[in-house]
Amino acid sequence: MPIAVAITVLVVASVAFHLFSPWWRTPIASNWGSIDSALDVTLWICAAAFILLNLFMAWALVRYRHRPGHRAHYEPENASLEKRLTVWTAIGIAGMLAPGLAAWGKYVSVPKEAALVEAVGQQWNWSFRYPGPDGVLGAASVKYITPDNQLGLDPLDPFGRDDLLVESGDLHLPVGKPVKVVLRSKDVLHDFYVPEFRAKMDLVPGIVTYFWLTPTRTGTFDILCAELCGTGHHEMRGKVVIEPPKDFAKWQSEQTSFSQILAEAPPAAMSILLLKANACTVPASWSNR
Amino acid sequence: MATTLADDLRPLHHPHSWVTRYVWSQDHKVIAIQYSVTAISIGLVALTLSALMRLQLGFPGVFPAIQPDNYLQFVSMHGMIMVVYLLTALLLGGFGNYLIPLMIGARDMVFPFVNMLSFWFYLLSVIVLVVGFFVPGGPTGAGWTLYPPQAISEGTPGHQWGIATMLVSLAIFVVAFTMGGLNYVTTVLQARTRGMTLMRMPLSVWGIFTASVMGLLAFPALFVAAIMMLFDHFAGTSFFMPMMQSMGRVTPTEGGSPLLFQHLFWFFGHPEVYIVALPAFGIVSDLISVHARRNIFGYRMMVWAITIIGALSFLVWAHHMYVSGMNPYFGFFFATSTLIIAIPTAIKVYNWLLTLWRGDIHLRVPMLFAIAFIFTFIHGGLSGLFLGNVSVDVPLSDTFFVVAHFHMVMGVSPVLVIFGAIYHWYPKITGRMWNETLGKLHFWITFLGAYAIFLPMHYLGILGVPRRYYALGETGFIPESVHLANEWISIAALIVFAGQSLFFVNMIWSLFKGPRADPNPWGAASLEWLTPQTPPAHGNWGAKLPVVYRWAYDYSVPGAPRDFIPQTEPRA
Amino acid sequence: MTLLARLTEKSWEGPAPLDIRDRPSAGAVGLVTYFAVALVMFSLLIAAYLMRMGLHSAMGHASDDWTPMPDPPLLWVNSTILLLSSAAWERARRSVGGQATHWAMIGAMLGLAFLCGQLLLWRHYAQGGYYLGANPANAFFYLLTALHGCHIAGGLAATARAFALQSLRAIGLCALYWHFLLALWIILAALLLST
Ligand code: HEM
Numbered sequence A: 001m002p003i004a005v006a007i008t009v010l011v012v013a014s015v016a017f018h019l020f021s022p023w024w025r026t027p028i029a030s031n032w033g034s035i036d037s038a039l040d041v042t043l044w045i046c047a048a049a050f051i052l053l054n055l056f057m058a059w060a061l062v063r064y065r066h067r068p069g070h071r072a073h074y075e076p077e078n079a080s081l082e083k084r085l086t087v088w089t090a091i092g093i094a095g096m097l098a099p100g101l102a103a104w105g106k107y108v109s110v111p112k113e114a115a116l117v118e119a120v121g122q123q124w125n126w127s128f129r130y131p132g133p134d135g136v137l138g139a140a141s142v143k144y145i146t147p148d149n150q151l152g153l154d155p156l157d158p159f160g161r162d163d164l165l166v167e168s169g170d171l172h173l174p175v176g177k178p179v180k181v182v183l184r185s186k187d188v189l190h191d192f193y194v195p196e197f198r199a200k201m202d203l204v205p206g207i208v209t210y211f212w213l214t215p216t217r218t219g220t221f222d223i224l225c226a227e228l229c230g231t232g233h234h235e236m237r238g239k240v241v242i243e244p245p246k247d248f249a250k251w252q253s254e255q256t257s258f259s260q261i262l263a264e265a266p267p268a269a270m271s272i273l274l275l276k277a278n279a280c281t282v283p284a285s286w287s288n289r
Numbered sequence B: 001m002a003t004t005l006a007d008d009l010r011p012l013h014h015p016h017s018w019v020t021r022y023v024w025s026q027d028h029k030v031i032a033i034q035y036s037v038t039a040i041s042i043g044l045v046a047l048t049l050s051a052l053m054r055l056q057l058g059f060p061g062v063f064p065a066i067q068p069d070n071y072l073q074f075v076s077m078h079g080m081i082m083v084v085y086l087l088t089a090l091l092l093g094g095f096g097n098y099l100i101p102l103m104i105g106a107r108d109m110v111f112p113f114v115n116m117l118s119f120w121f122y123l124l125s126v127i128v129l130v131v132g133f134f135v136p137g138g139p140t141g142a143g144w145t146l147y148p149p150q151a152i153s154e155g156t157p158g159h160q161w162g163i164a165t166m167l168v169s170l171a172i173f174v175v176a177f178t179m180g181g182l183n184y185v186t187t188v189l190q191a192r193t194r195g196m197t198l199m200r201m202p203l204s205v206w207g208i209f210t211a212s213v214m215g216l217l218a219f220p221a222l223f224v225a226a227i228m229m230l231f232d233h234f235a236g237t238s239f240f241m242p243m244m245q246s247m248g249r250v251t252p253t254e255g256g257s258p259l260l261f262q263h264l265f266w267f268f269g270h271p272e273v274y275i276v277a278l279p280a281f282g283i284v285s286d287l288i289s290v291h292a293r294r295n296i297f298g299y300r301m302m303v304w305a306i307t308i309i310g311a312l313s314f315l316v317w318a319h320h321m322y323v324s325g326m327n328p329y330f331g332f333f334f335a336t337s338t339l340i341i342a343i344p345t346a347i348k349v350y351n352w353l354l355t356l357w358r359g360d361i362h363l364r365v366p367m368l369f370a371i372a373f374i375f376t377f378i379h380g381g382l383s384g385l386f387l388g389n390v391s392v393d394v395p396l397s398d399t400f401f402v403v404a405h406f407h408m409v410m411g412v413s414p415v416l417v418i419f420g421a422i423y424h425w426y427p428k429i430t431g432r433m434w435n436e437t438l439g440k441l442h443f444w445i446t447f448l449g450a451y452a453i454f455l456p457m458h459y460l461g462i463l464g465v466p467r468r469y470y471a472l473g474e475t476g477f478i479p480e481s482v483h484l485a486n487e488w489i490s491i492a493a494l495i496v497f498a499g500q501s502l503f504f505v506n507m508i509w510s511l512f513k514g515p516r517a518d519p520n521p522w523g524a525a526s527l528e529w530l531t532p533q534t535p536p537a538h539g540n541w542g543a544k545l546p547v548v549y550r551w552a553y554d555y556s557v558p559g560a561p562r563d564f565i566p567q568t569e570p571r572a
Numbered sequence C: 001m002t003l004l005a006r007l008t009e010k011s012w013e014g015p016a017p018l019d020i021r022d023r024p025s026a027g028a029v030g031l032v033t034y035f036a037v038a039l040v041m042f043s044l045l046i047a048a049y050l051m052r053m054g055l056h057s058a059m060g061h062a063s064d065d066w067t068p069m070p071d072p073p074l075l076w077v078n079s080t081i082l083l084l085s086s087a088a089w090e091r092a093r094r095s096v097g098g099q100a101t102h103w104a105m106i107g108a109m110l111g112l113a114f115l116c117g118q119l120l121l122w123r124h125y126a127q128g129g130y131y132l133g134a135n136p137a138n139a140f141f142y143l144l145t146a147l148h149g150c151h152i153a154g155g156l157a158a159t160a161r162a163f164a165l166q167s168l169r170a171i172g173l174c175a176l177y178w179h180f181l182l183a184l185w186i187i188l189a190a191l192l193l194s195t
């Protein structure tokens, strides 16, 4: 008997915990409300199943407990009951899959007008790059990296010259404008994760990954790394500042471009840089044009 | 070579001394116990590691001896040991070995020598694993998923030697498992006694059989991945290693694909979940049926569900990779296949509940564990739907929601079944009965404690707390209350940790001082309870093999004098 | 009974057929099951091979780090040896008594010769500068041949045991195993030659 009581209490306690615990989604700051609603639909269907099944079990435990003289009912199977249950389950499953797939459909199709920004991960910090006035990110590869070219831009690629580099600072994004976040890692796997955006994606060395979002709320949010990347994984933090377009434009105009960096580099550093660029006859490079 | 029913022709390997009887034994029951004891011993290491992790998470900064590197090493070794070296080994090497021949009426496994080798290879793999704790740099801290490039790159603890011992140990484990698995599969196919048709086998055998087939087909992926990573590590190849700048140095590798490893790993890793789950499903079905004195409801559907789940689980692996950077369009396919698996799984749950319904439920300790399993499995199965449903997984992946989900579904649930199974078959295995009060106390602490640990973790995950974090630090979206929650969770975990001693005390004390057990204390109908001796002797069945006339679930048959009819009783 | 009939049996009803004596030997079933295991392993490697090979173009990379290895004549010689070995095993399987052991011995010797040939092939490549770490094509070549070679070596060990047991059935199983390894080798060789 105590077990039936325990099951019932646990069901009630779980529901109460859900309703009264202070931990739930952070207030959303992007267009991914569809992910939240897919989660809600999934939650409601699952909660109904959880409550029904467990209360049924608790009831059965009481009703059919062993008593002297009581005997179980012999019934190998009941095809029609099993069929009905299967169909209802399939309906429930389809009901949660549909909004899930619909949201995913949006997630994988980046709007054409989305602006580009690149986040580069390394053990254990973040850097960022904007395409500059030409709207194109120049080619880059780890093999071009020098102390003066931490993001590994190809010094010979004209598209890279006007790129704006933010090597130790916050990521800024204008509110209300869709943006495609292009992700690149210098070393191991990382994951660009801002809980308030809902979206996230791994950074994979060797390839360029991406996701997109439209920030919908101004403010400053934490960027975390959500893919184990070594000792400093939990300290790989950054900040993203969502601001009105005007403030964003002002901030952007204060950033340094790659050509400015090249111009300021001492000649010795410059020659190393160019040497690297020519070191390999066929450059393996990524470009995002 | 043994043939099918040649029980009287086949020379059993008869032990001549204590050493051949208990050490180099070829008796499946002794091997089963060797497997189980080894698995539980190494499992205790993993449990201790979890306690250490909880100390760090609940009381950050209080234990300066636990550094970030140590934490990651604990996480990785805990996860790997629990999944592979404890659960897989215990459920298949332990229960599989013990139950298959007894339940299908065979004298032993069909290849007893290979079966013995399987255990010794397993022991070797465990030893190599343990050596990993003592090599320079300590064990690997790359997570149980061992993703390259970090697993073999600077910045990850144990990237030199710890990862090497881990990979070698896994490769040996795969060899051990393959030898065992071939035995389990062939024994089920070949050595069933007369009358034991496939559909008369208890569901335990079906679960273990299907899991063994899956293991045979899934472990090669892990084997291949381990070998390739060893090549990358020691031979300078770049299967998985791209060009990268590790801690300021450009590596000589180029062009390898970290995603290739992830595909291989999860091609193994997802079926692995079911390799653990299916034996538990099978065993729990039998526990429920026996203690509810009712045939398992919808036996055929249960068998089909097991096999369908087994087959489908090879088509869902990339649901672990929705945000890995693979082609995002795969998400549509893998989300659909994943959610389809939920249907046969749900049917299993319904049939367990429908077995209780109109039953005659005896709430003995094994049954309590079985009921608790149904509860935690419903919970864990449902939370899996969130993670399978692609876009819902995006915010939840790599958060504590994932940790909560897989602990509920493949940590707590199978462990509850294992406890239930040990209490259930202990009288047969040892010939003695355990102490009921201690058993109940152990049950309540484990069940309620485990739920208290893992329920709140779901909510931390929905909030966004990431997994594999040594410390949360100052993070804007994480309120102070989360630290409090972590403290409670840790206290619950420590209570559960301590509570397990009740189990060990009970088992060891009963082994020597427990009352003699009845040969069939629960009134079960399946063959393993019908051996001439308890515990069964070498060769299991005395002079003649049993002959089977009915399925394993003739409980409360109308008109029968008792509420069960043994499988060996001829039909009227 | 068909498998379907067996899996839909309503086992709680009436008597089932009691006698099921027509099962193949446990050794054969175990071996065929192992074939499935090995097949999965090599299939995964082949899938990895193709994925790694096509990676660069798929990702739109400018360069390609995959340089196929040249095909040396020894590959053909070795393949022929393995083919003959398999044929000898087949003879052994179909013979009885001393004949069987005789042919089995020849089969095993040819298997050993194949292994030595593979070692020579490796040396040949290494002398040509095709080291393991130099290129992913090389790495896959060495990995695939090594794993296949391990299987042959395992087969030789099993053969030794079969001789020790003087078991005709074991010789039959060895023959089956050899055919499987031959088929596997043909697939691997085709893959290596065509890419
Ligand atoms: C009372 C028992 C247990 C406790 C308190 C516990 C606790 C933990 C904790 C704290 C983590 C690390 C979370 C993180 O920082 O990401 C973890 C990870 C893990 N645990 Fe457990 N655990 C327990 C039992 C089990 C069992 C029975 C299994 C068997 C499946 C298991 C499998 C895992 C796995 C696979 C991981 C992931 C490792 C990784 O992230 O690489 N645990 N556990």
Ligand SMILES: [Cu+2]
Binding pocket: A121, A124, A189, A190, A191, A225, A226, A227, A228, A229, A233, A236
């Ligand atoms: Cu990181």
Ligand SMILES: [Cu+2]
Binding pocket: B269, B270, B273, B316, B317, B319, B320
């Ligand atoms: Cu999975």
